[in-house]
Amino acid sequence: MERDDERKLAELKRLIEGARSAVVFTGAGISTGSGIPDFRSPGGLWSQNRPIEFDAFVSSAEMRREAWRRKFVMDDATRGAKPNAAHRAVARLVETGTAAAVVTQNIDGLHETSGVPAKKLIELHGNGTYAKCLDCWTRHELDEVRRVFEATGDPPPCRACGGLVKSATISFGQAMPIEAMERAHAAAEAADVFLVLGSSLVVYPAAALPVAAKRAGAALVIANREATDLDPYADLLLRSDLVELLAPYSDAP
Incomplete structure (x- = not known):
């Protein structure tokens, strides 16, 4: 391990151990270690089974059928995925009181499975493990x-x-959940450390949350394989594999 890497790991440890109201913000990169591919990668499952836009789903029975066909193809491809060490580390940070909230762009439900309680979990793009009626929310x-x-x-x-039933995710063109966004903004502005894990930070309005946290005084940590547009604002940048990076925290006393 190079000296700069050692320094960054030591700084991450210092920030985590000193945090009292950290917020963990996760994207697809945290789940690749569970066998769920980053669907934005060229040629990946997501590009071949791109979600149907919301207006098309609502207005067309044919598009609803196609949306559900694609949904089940994706579910079959990711069936059996379980939380990895990075998910468990995040759950542990919540359990110990270090993290006040987990904000995720993911729809795979793995944070909940790993043990993050619902009251601490904010799913900005919904949850793909169940469906809801668009009229009565059953x-x-x-x-x-x-x-x-x-x-x-x-x-x-x-x-x-008798209303339309749709996967409980936020589709392109569908309004973001107001309550979830309000909770996420409040958590970001109250954070002392804002830890981005595996997000390219290109999808807005979710990607504005690190900026809000930084402006409110939080230390901003970005751990992602690729560079992001917000890297210049980070107090600490890490390019490590997330499972390896966070494994020491998954079973910490």
């Missing part, structure tokens, strides 16, 4: 939707009101 399990879809070729209507 929850529908994916197995239930899939059984009907495979039997009839169409997704079922909401069992409560």
Whole structure:
């Protein structure tokens, strides 16, 4: 290990151990170690099964069928994914009180599975492990939707009101969840350390959160494989594999 790497790891340790209201902000890079590919990579599953835009989903039965077909292709490709050491480290930071909140762009549900309680977890882009009615917000399990879809070729209507049932994710063109964004902004502005893990920081408005935290006085740490537009504002930059970087914190006493 080079001396600069040792210095950066020591600085990360100092910031984490000194934090009292850290916020962890995660993107797709934290889940690649669980076998979930970064869907924005050229030629990847995401590029071949790009989500249907929200307006098209709402207005077209054909597009709804195609959206669900693509959804199930993606689910089959990532079935069995489990939290990795980086997820467990984040959960541990929450458990010990070091992290006040986990804000994620991911829809894979792995933070919840790793043990982050719902009251500490802010899913900005929703959750792809279940579905909801767009009218009454009744929850529908994916197995239930899939059984009907495979039997009839169409997704079922909401069992409560007859409305459209959609994966509980935020699609392109769909309004961001107001409550989640408000919680995320409040957490960012109250943070003493804002730790970005595996996000390219190109999707807004989520990518504005590190800037809000920095302006409010937080130390900004960016750990991502590739450079981001916000790197010049970071107090600490790390290019390490996230599983290796955070493994020491996953089982820390």
